[in-house]
Amino acid sequence: MSEVKPGWKTLPEGDIVKGGTAAEFKTGDWRSERPVWFPERCIHCMFCWISCPDSSIVVKDGKMTGIDYDHCKGCGICVKECPVKPNKALEMKPEREGSCQR
């Protein structure tokens, strides 16, 4: 019996999958309400961006530029955290109404 046991160098590696691929999976169809952005009211404080669980607030060069509706699940945290008064720069609208506007 001259069985050679595998060492750590010869054992097969675990599976390695590419990172960031969940972006290809659209979770936007989970929504029943969608946040709608009003750029003219926005003060670009980025509170919505840092609070979003789904990385769905799109920012560029320190400014908010829109919402990623492909992945936004419509939780409404961004609307709640928006500090702009008296009218927030983000408002929740029923999904059907929101999509007709755009």
Add this chain to the structure above:
Amino acid sequence: MASLKELATRKDPLTGGHRMCPGCGAPIVVRQILLASKDPVVVVSATGCLEVSTTIFPYSAWNVPFLHNAFENAGATMSGVEAAYQNFKKKGKIDQHINFVAFGGDGGTYDIGLQSLSGAMERGHDLTYVCYNNEAYMNTGVQRSGATPRGANTTTEPAGKVSQGKVQWRKDLTEIMVAHNIPYVAQGIIGNWSDLTRKAEKAFSIRGPKFMNILQPCRLGWGYRPDATLELARLAFETCAWPVYEVENGVYKISKPKEKKPVIEYLKPQDRFRHLFKPGNEALLADIQAEVDRRWGQLLAKEAPRQGSGQ
């Protein structure tokens, strides 16, 4: 401390398209903590909501190196990765600084992974362990954990005619970590991004084992509208039900709310505590308030010596 505009120039550690619930706090914990790192990070996560929902095969929501891991050994796995890095560094194969971050839910941290976490802290590995604490085993269907507060309704200690939710008080894991005499221990909430990113930056600036315990409301297990996640975390801070503080080299620094609100303001919006407001449970509510006050007083007393020495 990095401003939000500065943080926004960094690469988002998580992509959208993961399958956490709408309004889940766990990805908020991950984003706010990892964005605070200027250096590259390597992440491992104990089994839990975060792990299973961000890595559903063949997808991965992580833009940073991420290791799949079992429930009980996030601390051990990260120790191994960190030890390998130190060896590579010694041999001159790598010279860049890397931050090692382990995430675990309260189940994977308070209960199942406590031994590997304790070992990693005791051995002094240069890593940051972050507990995203939603106070029950949410991923498997809201079973009680060591982090579940007294009176909370869970599927293993349901509120009904016989029982009024969990019987025991929760254990104080943050203090267990302080007792490891590690350089940095912090307890925080997700409702205050500036405090959380500052604490994460501080943790990343310190060499040695660091531990952070972050309260993360769970819309499914706690029962509230998904947009209230951050608001509820702030209420936990304002009522002192979840004190926010840090311990750097044994020195306590406590964030005190402007006005300490009664704990019912925090309990009332949550479905898991709904039964406490039925007639007959007044004593239990008073009991919870008394325990919150007792623990808050105990914590304040730990900060006192520092003030007394005039520092």
